[in-house]
Every structure is written in structure tokens, then in C-alpha cells.
Amino acid sequence: MSRKPDVWQGTLALMVLKTLERGGPLHGYGIARQIEATSGHLLSVNYGTLYPALLKLEQEGYITSEWGVSDNNRKAKYYALARAGRKQLEREAHQWEQMTEILARFLKGPRGAPA
Amino acid sequence: MRKLRGWIVRLGGLFHKQRQERELEDEIASHLQMHIEDNLRLGMTPEEARRRAIVQLGGIESTKEAYRDQLGLPALETLWQDVRYGARTLRKNRGFTAVAVLTLAAGIALTASTLATVNAYLVRSLPYSTAARLYHVRYAPPGPWEPRGMSSIDWKSLNDVVEDTVRSSGMTLYLMDAGSPQRIRGLRVSHGFVRGLGVQAVTGRVFAEEEFAAGTQGLAMIGYDLWRARFGSDPQVVGRQFQVTREEQTEQIETLRIVGVLPEGFWFGRDSSDKVDILTPLGSPTRTYMVRLREGVPVSFAEKRITDVAKGVGSDFRPGWTGVHLQSVHDRYVENVRPVLTGITIAVGIVLVIACANVAILVLLRTLRRQKEVAVRVALGAGWTQIMRMLVSEASLVCGCALAVGLGLTTITLGALTPLIEVQLGRPAPAGPASIRMDSNVLLALGGISLVIVLSLAFIPLLSPWQRRLADSLRSQGVSTGDGPAMRRLRASLIAFEIGGSLVLLVSCGLMIRSAVNLMKTDLGFNPERVLRVGVRVPARTYADPPALSQFFTTLTERLPQVSNSRLALMTAFPPFYPANTQRFEAAGSPVETPAGMLKVGAGYFNLYEVRVIQGREFTVADRLGSEPVAVVSETLGGRLWPDGRAVGRQIRVVEGDMPDAPLGPWRTVVGVVADIRQGYDDSDLRDIYLPFLQAPSRFASVHVRTDLPISFWGERIRSAASGIDPYVLVGAAATIVSEDRQRTGTHFLTSMLIGFAVFATLLAILGIYGVTTYAVQQREREIAVRVALGGSHGAIIRMFLKQGAHVLAIGLGLGWFGAIGVAKILENRVYGVKPFDVATLIAACVVMIASGVSAIWWPARRAAMRSPMAVLKEG
Numbered sequence: 008m009s010r011k012p013d014v015w016q017g018t019l020a021l022m023v024l025k026t027l028e029r030g031g032p033l034h035g036y037g038i039a040r041q042i043e044a045t046s047g048h049l050l051s052v053n054y055g056t057l058y059p060a061l062l063k064l065e066q067e068g069y070i071t072s073e074w075g076v077s078d079n080n081r082k083a084k085y086y087a088l089a090r091a092g093r094k095q096l097e098r099e100a101h102q103w104e105q106m107t108e109i110l111a112r113f114l115k116g117p118r119g120a121p122a
Numbered sequence: 123m124r125k126l127r128g129w130i131v132r133l134g135g136l137f138h139k140q141r142q143e144r145e146l147e148d149e150i151a152s153h154l155q156m157h158i159e160d161n162l163r164l165g166m167t168p169e170e171a172r173r174r175a176i177v178q179l180g181g182i183e184s185t186k187e188a189y190r191d192q193l194g195l196p197a198l199e200t201l202w203q204d205v206r207y208g209a210r211t212l213r214k215n216r217g218f219t220a221v222a223v224l225t226l227a228a229g230i231a232l233t234a235s236t237l238a239t240v241n242a243y244l245v246r247s248l249p250y251s252t253a254a255r256l257y258h259v260r261y262a263p264p265g266p267w268e269p270r271g272m273s274s275i276d277w278k279s280l281n282d283v284v285e286d287t288v289r290s291s292g293m294t295l296y297l298m299d300a301g302s303p304q305r306i307r308g309l310r311v312s313h314g315f316v317r318g319l320g321v322q323a324v325t326g327r328v329f330a331e332e333e334f335a336a337g338t339q340g341l342a343m344i345g346y347d348l349w350r351a352r353f354g355s356d357p358q359v360v361g362r363q364f365q366v367t368r369e370e371q372t373e374q375i376e377t378l379r380i381v382g383v384l385p386e387g388f389w390f391g392r393d394s395s396d397k398v399d400i401l402t403p404l405g406s407p408t409r410t411y412m413v414r415l416r417e418g419v420p421v422s423f424a425e426k427r428i429t430d431v432a433k434g435v436g437s438d439f440r441p442g443w444t445g446v447h448l449q450s451v452h453d454r455y456v457e458n459v460r461p462v463l464t465g466i467t468i469a470v471g472i473v474l475v476i477a478c479a480n481v482a483i484l485v486l487l488r489t490l491r492r493q494k495e496v497a498v499r500v501a502l503g504a505g506w507t508q509i510m511r512m513l514v515s516e517a518s519l520v521c522g523c524a525l526a527v528g529l530g531l532t533t534i535t536l537g538a539l540t541p542l543i544e545v546q547l548g549r550p551a552p553a554g555p556a557s558i559r560m561d562s563n564v565l566l567a568l569g570g571i572s573l574v575i576v577l578s579l580a581f582i583p584l585l586s587p588w589q590r591r592l593a594d595s596l597r598s599q600g601v602s603t604g605d606g607p608a609m610r611r612l613r614a615s616l617i618a619f620e621i622g623g624s625l626v627l628l629v630s631c632g633l634m635i636r637s638a639v640n641l642m643k644t645d646l647g648f649n650p651e652r653v654l655r656v657g658v659r660v661p662a663r664t665y666a667d668p669p670a671l672s673q674f675f676t677t678l679t680e681r682l683p684q685v686s687n688s689r690l691a692l693m694t695a696f697p698p699f700y701p702a703n704t705q706r707f708e709a710a711g712s713p714v715e716t717p718a719g720m721l722k723v724g725a726g727y728f729n730l731y732e733v734r735v736i737q738g739r740e741f742t743v744a745d746r747l748g749s750e751p752v753a754v755v756s757e758t759l760g761g762r763l764w765p766d767g768r769a770v771g772r773q774i775r776v777v778e779g780d781m782p783d784a785p786l787g788p789w790r791t792v793v794g795v796v797a798d799i800r801q802g803y804d805d806s807d808l809r810d811i812y813l814p815f816l817q818a819p820s821r822f823a824s825v826h827v828r829t830d831l832p833i834s835f836w837g838e839r840i841r842s843a844a845s846g847i848d849p850y851v852l853v854g855a856a857a858t859i860v861s862e863d864r865q866r867t868g869t870h871f872l873t874s875m876l877i878g879f880a881v882f883a884t885l886l887a888i889l890g891i892y893g894v895t896t897y898a899v900q901q902r903e904r905e906i907a908v909r910v911a912l913g914g915s916h917g918a919i920i921r922m923f924l925k926q927g928a929h930v931l932a933i934g935l936g937l938g939w940f941g942a943i944g945v946a947k948i949l950e951n952r953v954y955g956v957k958p959f960d961v962a963t964l965i966a967a968c969v970v971m972i973a974s975g976v977s978a979i980w981w982p983a984r985r986a987a988m989r990s991p992m993a994v995l996k997e998g
Contacts, residue, residue, distance in 0.1 A: 067128040
């Protein structure tokens with residue numbers, strides 16, 4: 008079995024925020040599955056690490072939570088993106104894009120050649 | 123910002139743990155349910171579905187654990203645990219805890235009280251907005267004579283260094299519209315005064331610049347107290363008018379209009395008790411005695427500039443004149459207080475460090491006793507950080523309790539002692555009596571000190587060689603293992619330090635006791651016991667010439683009650699313990715002498731003070747204006763002027779005015795020679811000339827009474843007699859002459875303080891030595907038992923411990939001798955009749971210290987030697 012890359016430190020929060028932005032309010036399990044699906048099942052999310060991350064985001068005011076009922080009539084805690092979370096997402100996403108672009112240039116660009 | 127919010131929420135999370143825990147439980151349950159259902163849908167067996175779900179979650183408990191860590195503040199919770207653990211351990215060792223806390227608390231209370239006093243006097247300046255730039259201008263030094271022409275200095279030309287000239291002229295006023303005239307203190311001030319001191323108004327306004335133009339009259343700012351007492355704190359007081367008369371011209375009534383009210387406690391003058399009742403603009407020029415320098419101007423530069431200008435306009439410069447000097451107002455205020463406070467601060471510092479050293483010794487000994495406990499904890503997996511945390515939390519607890527007790531003690535001490543402190547230091551604190559308190563400066567300093575104490579107490583146990591000995595201490599049964607040489611050295615140096623510090627305090631205390639005894643033994647030539655004095659000052663306007671003055675004082679003495687056993691006499695404004703005026707004089711047929719002390723005393727003065735009349739007679743009521751001018755000389759002066767011993771009948775004349783350059787008075791016939799009197803302990807010039815008060819009366823006088831009656835009786839009688847003659851005469855409060863002996867009271871204050879410190883420090887040192895010896899004895903219990911069993915004498919065993927102790931004692935005493943050199947420097951000006959480095963005192967202090975040290979060793983050693991050897995050996 009090939010090793011799937013773990014979720015990098017710090018990127019999990021970004022993924023959660025993006026998932027909530029795209030899919031609207033969702034419960035923890037749903038978020039985990041969504042992240043896996045979005046990554047094309049290339050990432051292995053340790054579901055257990057998701058909950059402290061959600062708690063932290065909530066403590067910082069980026070997301071809110073509320074108890075609700077799931078599609079198949081189960082009680083579940085739903086998380087939704089807060090206004091501050093939306094801004095944070097924009098900021099972080101922008102940073103990541105920059106970062107990956109720079110890295111890409113390093114990895115692709117010929118040595119010493121101007122871009 | 124978001125991070126901070128996160129922390130606050132987490133802090134809050136500490137409090138509703140249970141609800142959070144339930145929610146987490148539910149959330150994980152629902153998560154697993156959904157996951158299992160999905161897995162079932164994929165066709166797994168129920169067991170497999172559940173197992174997979176849990177595996178992918180990463181374990182239920184570890185998820186919960188990670189969640190909980192994010193929920194609260196784990197570090198804080200551990201800290202709380204540490205503190206609880208520490209508190210439990212300390213509760214179990216009540217003796218250790220009590221001694222440590224009380225010792226530290228006493229040290230902290232002493233330090234806090236001293237810091238509060240030092241802060242009020244030496245750190246906080248006078249309560250003016252730019253007090254740091256305010257300077258007294260001194261034209262005179264080195265002598266008391268100012269050059270002429272100093273009032274014509276053009277301060278405008280010094281504009282680049284001097285921002286404001288603070289000029290003022292005091293006046294005594296009487297409020298007329300109260301029933302009887304009420305005396306108030308007024309000040310006419312320049313615009314520079316208002317600007318330089320940053321005078322503010324709590325109601326109304328301060329004077330505007332144009333109101334200082336000559337001719338503007340009738341405006342006043344009133345003091346806070348006057349506002350409250352006379353105008354009932356009326357907020358509409360601005361614009362109201364009131365009537366006053368001036369002391370010099372009581373018949374002329376002046377109307378003043380209020381423009382503003384001064385802030386509470388506003389003062390200007392000698393010290394902060396000189397509250398100002400009325401401020402009016404000063405139009406006429408006066409000499410400038412205070413300036414505010416421009417920001418950043420160096421004092422020496424300003425002095426040079428002012429001196430240059432002064433040289434241009436002045437005349438009559440005395441030989442040796444060193445120029446105009448500036449002295450910061452704060453320095454001038456505290457110049458006499460600073461040495462005493464410095465001395466006390468150092469003494470308190472030594473006491474605090476000794477107290478800490480003692481607690482450190484206690485901690486060290488306890489560390490040795492709990493080696494096993496620590497070994498067990500380490501064996502059970504406690505890391506060094508945990509052990510360190512334990513030590514820090516214990517030290518913090520001890521120190522925290524001590525701080526709480528100490529601050530409580532300080533509040534009580536300051537509450538009770540503030541008036542006493544002010545009396546002993548000779549003047550109230552610059553910002554008023556209420557400023558001797560624990561303000562932020564003091565608390566900050568105390569916080570810093572406590573932190574240092576906590577850290578040093580926490581780290582001291584780490585110096586012990588635990589690592590190597592943990593295994594040993596677990597292995598050894600019952601008997602605790604000995605300690606390493608490093609520990610022994612540390613203990614020895616702490617003890618040596620305590621001994622040295624205590625010796626320093628004992629020496630200082632010994633020197634002060636000897637000074638106090640010397641002061642008491644010193645014969646000043648008069649007997650001040652049971653004598654009290656009431657100052658009387660008459661207005662210049664009404665009593666402009668000697669006959670009027672003479673008339674007033676004659677009437678006053680006649681009206682005073684004749685009480686048996688009480689003797690009365692008049693005198694000018696130089697009572698005992700105030701340095702007398704020295705004046706130029708000339709004696710017929712004798713070589714010229716340097717100026718001698720000149721005092722004007724009334725009839726019966728020498729009899730009252732029990733001064734022996736050696737030749738001739740003393741003054742009587744018959745020596746008055748119009749009778750033959752007479753004088754009395756002191757024995758020393760008489761002997762110098764007329765070595766043949768026949769002074770009576772000779773002629774002498776002296777400057778009788780207050781100005782140094784006044785002409786010599788009339789020739790007087792010497793009618794008596796009296797024994798030498800010293801006005802104070804430092805008065806070494808015994809040449810004095812006495813004139814009869816009624817032949818040369820002055821506006822400033824005092825009535826002296828030797829009496830057994832209470833002080834209030836005479837205060838009241840003299841006051842009513844004086845105001846019966848003239849209600850505008852000022853009568854001061856009655857004071858005993860003994861209370862004016864500031865050097866003696868100051869010495870007593872310092873002596874009693876130092877006695878307290880020395881006793882406390884020595885007790886601590888004894889306690890420390892006792893503790894260490896007790897420990898050493900316990901370590902060697904079996905050895906001692908074996909020795910005794912084999913026939914060793916008790917004496918030999920005690921000697922063995924004494925010999926070990928002698929070493930440390932000797933080092934400590936050596937340290938103390940060095941300290942005594944420092945003491946000599948600090949007490950140089952405070953001791954009287956004893957050399958500041960006095961070998962006899964030093965030896966006496968050493969003897970006390972050795973005796974205390976030896977008994978602290980002897981006691982536990984003897985107890986050990988007396989124990990039955992069999993009992994000890996069986997125990998092991």
C-alpha cells in the first residue's frame with residue numbers, strides 16, 4: 008500500500024475553511040470526507056485531528072457551530088463559516104498561491120535563467 | 123487579535139468543562155455513527171465497520187485528549203496542580219513554613235516601609251510640575267554674607283539659561299470679616315513663580331501676565347484650606363471679595379477679589395507644612411532666590427553665566443567668594459535627610475539579605491532531608507523540569523505568603539509610624555505626609571525583590587549533587603546520606619555572610635549607642651530640663667522703635683502669672699540648640715578679635731538655665747532702656763580679653779543690629795562673667811557676649827519658663843497675656859527645649875532603629891547557625907554515640923563541633939571588619955564623641971557575635987552528646 012501524504016501542519020485549517028465556503032454548513036465527519044474527496048483521495052486525513060482544529064477555529068471566531076440534524080436524521084454538530092473566517096480564508100489562500108507559485112518557479116525554472 | 127481572542131475563550135473554557143465534555147462525547151458518537159453507517163453501506167461486517175471507523179479517527183481517547191488540550195490551557199492547569207502540591211508539602215512541614223514565611227515577612231515589611239519612606243523623600247520630588255529644573259540661587263557661599271547689588275542682576279540677559287525667575291515675598295495677613303482677626307499666610311509672587319512652579323487653579327484661573335504690572339492690586343488666589351474653611355468650598359467663589367489687613371499696617375484694610383483657588387496641599391517655603399493661604403501678584407522687584415532653568419541647560423554652565431553677570435553688577439565681594447551657586451530644590455529639601463535615609467536603607471538591605479540567607483539555609487537543609495522523596499519522584503518518571511517546577515512553586519508559595527504578611531505589616535507600620543518618621547527626619551515629605559505610602563514605585567521594587575528571592579530560593583536546591591546521589595539515597599535505608607562538599611561550602615558561606623552582616627549592624631548600633639551616651643554626658647553649660655519656650659513676634663509697624671518694643675515686653679512679663687517653682691526669662695530668637703549670631707565687637711584696651719556670639723537675654727536668664735555667674739552679677743529688670751548700658755561676657759571671652767581676671771567694670775561694644783555691616787553699638791560696661799554655654803553640640807566657639815534684652819529689644823523674642831506645670835498651661839497663659847496687650851502679636855506653640863535638641867532626638871532615632879535591626883539580624887544568625895549545627899549533629903548521631911560509648915567525654919564532642927564552627931565564625935567576623943570600614947564612612951557625620959572606626963566598639967561587637975555563635979553551636983552539640991548512646995544505636 009503506497010503511503011499517502013499526511014496533511015501538513017497549518018493547511019488543515021485552510022482546507023476546512025475552504026470546504027465550508029464551498030459546501031455551506033457541514034458536520035465534522037462531512038468535512039473530513041469532503042476534504043478526502045476534494046484531494047482525489049490522495050490525502051489521508053486523520054479524522055481525530057480534525058476536531059481540535061475545528062475547536063481552535065471556533066475559539067478564534069472564524070467559524071461557528073450549532074447542533075442540528077443530519078440528512079439521515081442523526082443529531083450532529085454543524086459548522087458554518089463566520090464573516091471573519093471568510094476574510095481569513097482570502098488572506099490565507101492568497102498567501103498559499105504566492106507560496107506555491109514561488110516554489111513552482113524554483114522547481115521548474117532552469118538554473119540561473121531569467122524567468 | 124484573533125490569537126488573543128482564542129486565548130481568552132480558552133481561559134473561559136476552564137470553567138464549563140463538564141458541558142464541553144458532554145458535547146465532545148456526543149460529537150464523537152455522532153461522527154462514529156455516520157462513519158459506521160457509510161462503512162456498512164460499503165458492505166463491511168458491523169465489527170469491521172466499527173473497527174475501521176475508530177482506526178481512522180485515530181482512537182477515541184486520544185482524540186478526546188487532543189481536544190481537551192485545545193479546550194482549556196493545559197499549562198495553567200499543570201501550574202495549578204503544582205501549586206496545590208506545593209501547598210500540601212508546605213502544610214506538612216509547618217515548622218519550616220512558619221519560620222521561613224515569618225522571617226521573610228519581617229524582612230519584606232522592613233524593606234517596604236523603608237522603600238516607601240525613601241521613595242517619598244528621595245525619589246519623588248517637590249510637587250511642582252517641573253521641579254527637576256527648579257534651583258535655589260545662593261549668592262553667599264562660603265560665608266553667610268551676600269555681595270551687594272545682587273538684586274540688580276538683569277535676568278532677562280540670562281534668558282538663554284534661565285526660563286523663569288521664581289520670586290516671592292511672604293506676608294502675614296489677618297482676615298477681617300471673621301469675628302476676631304484670623305491670621306493667614308500670604309505670598310506675593312512674580313509671574314515667573316506662577317509659570318516656573320506650574321501653579322494651577324482647581325477653580326477659577328491663575329494670574330495673567332499683565333496682572334503683574336506694578337499697580338494692579340486687589341487680586342488673590344486663595345489656598346484650598348482657606349477655600350474650604352472660610353468659603354465652604356463654594357464653587358462660585360471666583361469674583362467674591364474679602365477683607366484683610368497686613369501685619370505691618372494693621373490700620374489699613376485692603377479688599378481682595380478672588381480669581382482662583384489653589385490645589386489642595388499647595389505649599390511654598392521651608393517645607394511642605396508651609397501651606398499658602400493667599401497668593402497675590404508681586405509688582406515691586408525683589409532679589410531672586412529661585413530660578414527655573416531652561417530644559418537641558420547644565421547647572422554648572424548656568425552657574426557660570428549667572429556668576430559672570432553678578433560680577434558685573436555686584437560689589438563688596440568677600441575674599442574667597444566662589445561665585446553664585448545653584449542648588450536643586452529637591453537636593454536642598456532632603457540634604458539633611460539623605461544621609462540618615464541612606465544609612466537606614468543599607469542597614470535594612472543587610473537585614474533583608476540576612477533574612478533571605480537564613481531562609482536559604484532552611485531550604486538547603488530541607489533539600490537534604492527530602493532527597494529520598496525526590497529520588498522516588500525521579501524514579502517514577504518525573505523529569506527535571508517537573509522537579510524544577512515543584513521547587514519554583516514551593517518557593518513562590520513561601521514568598522507569596524511572606525509578601526502578603528509583609529505588606530499587611532507594612533500598612534500597619536506606616537499607618538502608625540508616619541508622623542514619627544516625619545518628626546525624626548525633621549521635616550515632612552516633599553509632597554506632604556500622605557506621600558509616605560506604597561505607591562507603584564514601591565510595589566514595583568518589591569515585586570522585583572520578591573522575584574529575585576523566589577528564583578534564588580528555587581535554584582539553591584539545584585546546587586546539591588542530586589544526580590549522583592539519587593541511587594544512593596534510594597539504596598540507603600533509614601539513614602539519610604551525607605551531603606557533598608559543595609553544599610557544605612555553600613552553607614558555610616551563607617552562615618559567614620550572616621555573621622558578617624550582623625557584625626556590621628552590631629558595630630553601627632554600638633557606635634550610635636556610644637554617641638547617644640556621649641551626647642547625654644556632654645555638659646552644654648546649661649540645664650534644659652523642664653524648660654519650655656514660647657516664641658513671640660510683634661508686628662513691625664506698631665513696634666518700630668526700641669522704646670515701644672521695650673514697653674511691650676515689660677508689660678508682657680508683668681502680666682504673666684507668678685507661679686512658685688517656675689522661673690521666667692526673655693530671650694531673642696536664638697534659643698539653645700540654634701546657632702547664635704556672631705557679631706563684630708571691640709573691647710577697650712584689648713587686641714581686635716574675630717566676631718563672637720552675641721545673644722540678648724532677659725533678666726534672670728542665667729538663673730533659669732542654671733548657668734553659674736562667676737564674677738559680678740547677671741541682668742536684672744533694672745537693666746532697661748535709659749539705664750547704664752551693660753553687658754555680660756562668657757568665661758572664655760573674659761579670660762581672653764582681660765587675662766588679669768578682672769573683667770567686671772571694663773568696656774565693650776558690639777554690633778547690635780541684625781545686619782553684619784551695621785555699625786558698632788554704644789560702649790557697655792561689663793557687669794558680670796558667666797560660665798561658658800554651648801548653643802549646640804557642635805558649638806566650639808565659647809566666646810559669647812550677652813546684652814540685656816530690654817536694652818536692645820527685637821521684634822522676635824521667646825519667653826522661657828522652667829516649670830513643673832504642663833506645657834499647655836504656659837502656652838495658654840502667654841498667649842492670652844500677649845493678645846491681651848495687642849491682638850496682632852503672633853504667639854507660637856509652646857515647645858520644650860529638650861525637644862529642640864535635634865541632634866539628640868536624631869541620634870536616639872537612629873540608635874533605636876539600629877538596635878532593632880542588629881538584634882533581629884543577630885537572632886537570625888543564631889537561628890541559622892543553630893539550624894546548620896543541628897543538621898550536622900543529626901548526620902553524625904551514630905558517630906557521636908559510638909564515641910560516647912567508647913568513653914569519649916561530652917566536652918570533647920562539643921569541642922569537635924565548636925572547632926568546626928570556629929572556622930566559619932572567623933571568616934564571618936573577618937567579613938564584618940571589612941563592613942565596619944564602610945560603616946565608618948556612612949556614620950562619619952552621625953557619631954558624636956567616638957571615632958567612626960572605633961576598635962573598642964568593634965571588639966565588643968565581635969565578643970557579642972562570638973558569644974551568640976558559640977552558644978548556637980554549643981546547644982545542639984551538647985544535646986547530642988547527652989543522648990544515651992544505646993538509644994541512638996538501636997534506632998539505626
